[in-house]
Amino acid sequence: MNDSGDRQIGGRIKRLRRLRKLAQADLAAALGISASYLNLIEHNRRKVTVPLLFAIAGHFGVEPGELVDSDDGRLLGDLMEAFGDDIFADSDVTNLEIRDLAQANPAAARAILKLYDRYRAVTKPGTASPAAPGAEPFHLATDAISDFLQENANHFPTLEAAAERMRADIDRSGDSFEAALRSYLFNVMGVEVQLASLPHGIARQFDAARQRLLVSDLLPPESALFLVAHHLGQAAAGPEIAGIIAASSLPEGDAPALAGNVLAAYLAAALVMPYAPFLRACRDYRYDIERIARRFGASFEQVCHRMTTLQRPGASGIPLHLVRTDIAGNISKRFSLSGIHIPRHSGACPRWNVYAAFLSPERINIQLSQMPDGQRYFCIARTIAKGDYRYNAPRRYMSIGLGCAIHHAREMIYSDGMDLTGDSQLVPIGVGCRICPRLECGQRAHPPADHRFALDPTNRPESLYGRIG
Incomplete structure (x- = not known):
């Protein structure tokens, strides 16, 4: 068992114990060890023997590898990105040294990242000083939510169980899911669902006095259905959602409220795309997103999101990464189980196909990519357009990237006909220019953070940063 894995096991055991609402003494008794010894393990002060590792994995119903797998790579990447900032140019x-920090002191490394997040928030143009009267603390809630999902592998068993119970009741009517969902809301909660012309920018509105859920008639059908399921998730799974948030390490401020909305959306997806049938469809159709979307009446983006949640022990899908970006390179969603590092604060490498997808709207763009550390990934990307169903409605264009480690590529239909072992179709990519060591790249926007460039007056390189001193 390697040392980096040892340093991560304690935190994973503690998280699993808290999710199951177990006291340290109860878990220790079940494992046949003392509570003090378990406390040392959870604080990474004692190594876990192989027999104990298997006992812990068996108690929680997970694979031993799920406890050992390290997230050092993601932490290291985030630190590299932070230390690539100009404020550290003379340090x-x-x-x-950054690698040593991530491996030897991961708690301190994460504290540095939180401090850097706060620094960026304070120095962001147009942001009020936190010292100003009434100023809100800077928690960067969206980053906190991304970390929260990553820590939980974007899988929440209590919400899956709640969704399965509700879906079983909904399906008893024998109607289509949409009709049955409306009937369920009316019969169980007294809420009537109606399509309506709502004020501009409002997708859904709940009239509590009349117990009416109004959904904008300008929405695509799959979006309208999802919003109805989302309302049910908020109303019916409040205790489960509150319990998950209470057991988390989310900061105060906006993050808990945003997490509640994200978890209600998670439950909505689990209602629309139930775990077992959805996993079976992924395997049968080999992750053909558009075919699966038609099967469940969902959108391309909804299916991609749902694919990343398939982490049930003994019935898991491909470990995927997902990134969503706009045409300006702003990353609004990021999650990675594939091992690829997605930038925390800046745009990703321009060679990523998530950007090239904008050149061929609504077509699947396929890429075999290799990171500077030699790891290879199979990635697909496609643009999506969001906007009202009305004439001349403004549209928002984004790109969704989904991918996996190269050894899982054959499980996806998009790999058919591709040479996954050779180098002919391989695209060298990085995380971001400031932490990418590829000096030969013609698309560099900045030199690497730990180098300086020198210009040769007799030769002009294709890329200004291609010749580094």
Whole structure:
């Protein structure tokens, strides 16, 4: 068992114990060890023997590898990105020193990231000083939510169980899911669902006095259905959602409220796309997103999101990463189980197909990519357009990227006909220019953070940063 894995096991055991609402003494008794010994393990002060590792995995119903797998790579990437900021230009911090920090002191490394997040929020143009009277604390709730989902592998068993119970009741009517969902809301909660002309920018409105759920008649059918399921999730799974948030390490401020909305959306997806049938469809159709979307009456983006949640022990899908960006390169959603690092604060490498997808709207763009560390990934990307169903409605264009480690590529239909072992179709990519060591790249926007460039007056390179001193 390697040392980096040892340093992560304690935190994973503690998280699993808290999710199951187990006291340390109860878990220790079940494992046949003392509570003090378990406390040392959870704080990474004692190594876990192989027999104990298997006992812990068996108690929680997970694979032993799920406890050992390290997230050092993601933490290291985030640190590299942070130390690539210009404020550290004269610090002479080396990549080796950053790696040592991530591996030897992960708690301190995460604290540095939180401090850097706060710094960015304070220095963001147009942001009020936190010292100003009445100013809100800077928690960067969206980053906190991304970390929260990553820590939970974007899988919440209590919400899956709640969705399965509700879906079983909904399906008893024998009607289509949409009709049965409306009937369920009316019969069980007294809420009537109606399509309506709502004020501009309002997708859904709940009239509590009349117990009416009004859904905008300008929405695509799959969006309208999802919003109805989302309302049910908020109303029926409040205790489960509150319990997950209470057991989390989310900061105060906006993050808990945003997490509640995200978890209600998670439950909505689990209602529309039930776990077992959805996983079966993914395997039968080999992750053909558009075919699966038609099967469940969902959108392309909804299916991609749902695919990342298939982490049930003994019945899991491909470990995927997902990124959503706009045409300006702003990343609004990021999650990775594939191992690829997605930038925390800046746009990703321009060679990623998530950007090239904008050149061929609504077509699947396929890419075999290799990161500077040699790891290879199979990635697909497609643009989506969002906007009202009305003439001359403004549209928002985004790109969704989904991918996996190269050894899972054959499980996806998009890999058919591709040479996954050779280098002919391989695209070298990085995380971001400031932490990418590829000096030969012609698309560099910045030199690497730990280098300086020198210009040769007799030769003009294709890329200004291609010749680094």
